[in-house]
Amino acid sequence: PVVPYIEVVHDRGAIEIQRGCSRGCRFCQAGIIYRPVRERSQPEVVQAIGEIIANCGYSEVSLVSLSTSDYPHIDELVASLSHRYHNLALSLPSLYIDSFSVELMDSLPSHKKTGLTFAPEAGSERLRRIINKNISEEELLKTAAAAFDRGWTGLKLYFMLGLPAETMDDIEGIISLVDEVRALCRRAKGRTPQIRITLATFVPKPHTPFQWVAQESEQGLSAKHELLKQGLRRKGISYPGKTLKSACLRQHCHEEIGD
Numbered sequence: 607p608v609v610p611y612i613e614v615v616h617d618r619g620a621i622e623i624q625r626g627c628s629r630g631c632r633f634c635q636a637g638i639i640y641r642p643v644r645e646r647s648q649p650e651v652v653q654a655i656g657e658i659i660a661n662c663g664y665s666e667v668s669l670v671s672l673s674t675s676d677y678p679h680i681d682e683l684v685a686s687l688s689h690r691y692h693n694l695a696l697s698l699p700s701l702y703i704d705s706f707s708v709e710l711m712d713s714l715p716s717h718k719k720t721g722l723t724f725a726p727e728a729g730s731e732r733l734r735r736i737i738n739k740n741i742s743e744e745e746l747l748k749t750a751a752a753a754f755d756r757g758w759t760g761l762k763l764y765f766m767l768g769l770p771a772e773t774m775d776d777i778e779g780i781i782s783l784v785d786e787v788r789a790l791c792r793r794a795k796g797r798t799p800q801i802r803i804t805l806a807t808f809v810p811k812p813h814t815p816f817q818w819v820a821q822e823s824e825q826g827l828s829a830k831h832e833l834l835k836q837g838l839r840r841k842g843i844s845y846p847g848k849t850l851k852s853a854c855l856r857q858h859c860h861e862e863i864g865d
Contacts, residue, residue, distance in 0.1 A: 618666035618697060619658040623651050623683070627672035629702075631727075632738045633769070635811035636672055648683050655687065659694070668697035675701045675710060684713055699723070703741050708752045721760030721802075722753050728769060729779025736771050737816075743783060750787050754794035761787065761801050767830050768808040768822040777830050781837035788843065803838065803846050805831075 626643035627636070646654075655667050671677060675698070687696060696714050701707035703724045711722060726746055728734045734741055750761060765780050784803060791799045807827060810819050835845040 617664075618668055618695075619655070619662060619664040620668045620670050621651060621654050621658065622646070622670045623674065623677050623680075624671045628676065629673060630738050632736075632815040633727075633766070633808060633811065634672075635814050638813050640672070645678060648679070648686065651683060652686060652690065655691070655694075659691065665693060666695040666697060668699060671700060673700055673702055674698045675704075675707045681710060681713065684710065688714075703746055703749050705749055705752045708749060708756060708758075711758075712756050721762060721800075722758055723762040723764070724749070725764035726783065727764065727766050728772070728776060729765065729781070729783050730776045733769060733772060733776045733779075737769055743786075746783070747786060747790065751790050754790055754799050757796065759797050759799050761791075761799060762804060763787070763801065764804045764806065766806050766808050767834070768827050770808075770816055770819045772822075772830075774830070774833060777833050778837065780834060781841065784838065784843055785841045788841065801843065803843065805834075805846050 624643060624645040626640040627634070628643050629637060631637055651669070658664060658667065669677075669680075669683075674680065677683065680698075684696060684698075687694065698711060698714070701711070701722070701724065703726065707724075708722070724746070725739075726734070726741060727737060727739045731742060753761060763784065767777070769776075784801065788801055791801060808816075808821065810816050810821055838845045
């Protein structure tokens with residue numbers, strides 16, 4: 607096996623447990639081009655983890671998928687791995703926003719309850735329906751409350767700007783949603799959880815339902831960033847400022863490849 611001789615950022619093993627995703631988010635290219643969804647069997651996953659531990663000496667392994675909590679009987683797999691490898695730390699990226707994901711993370715062995723990551727993508731249910739991210743605000747707040755009640759001390763929320771049919775009301779919706787999650791933080795027992803916001807700019811991808819949608823202009827995106835920045839700062843929430851130049855460059859690259 608190839609073993610790095612310098613420290614790496616994600617210093618853990620990675621085992622792909624399934625490829626593809628059945629959620630059908632309309633902006634997601636990977637969910638389209640990796641169809642149909644294919645799962646590795648549990649015995650195969652357990653064997654692969656045993657081999658990577660033996661060959662590379664990792665004490666942490668990530669179960670990789672576009673939506674890890676959608677893997678059939680993922681709770682049984684986690685329980686099996688915990689029973690077989692007592693000192694192994696498991697990482698589950700890309701979880702769906704529901705209370706099952708919180709319970710699943712809670713069952714991980716030797717896992718510090720530091721932070722969870724979820725991706726609402728949009729600030730309003732209207733826009734989430736348009737992009738086929740069918741998560742209600744009630745479900746998101748219920749999941750956040752369950753996480754804080756179980757002792758999780760951090761929550762990272764991913765949002766996208768410039769989505770098709772997005773309006774300034776949707777940007778206000780992000781501010782309102784984050785503020786409601788922040789209110790849950792203040793009511794949590796023990797250490798007050800921290801919220802972090804991550805922003806991405808929508809770039810139309812080939813082979814997706816949104817492939818022919820025009821990307822919003824840099825001027826329009828700048829106005830939305832400014833509204834979001836001012837709104838979050840009024841609520842006492844740090845703004846994850848990022849340059850728009852990279853998004854415009856990515857769109858130009860897609861157009862060149864398409865041509």
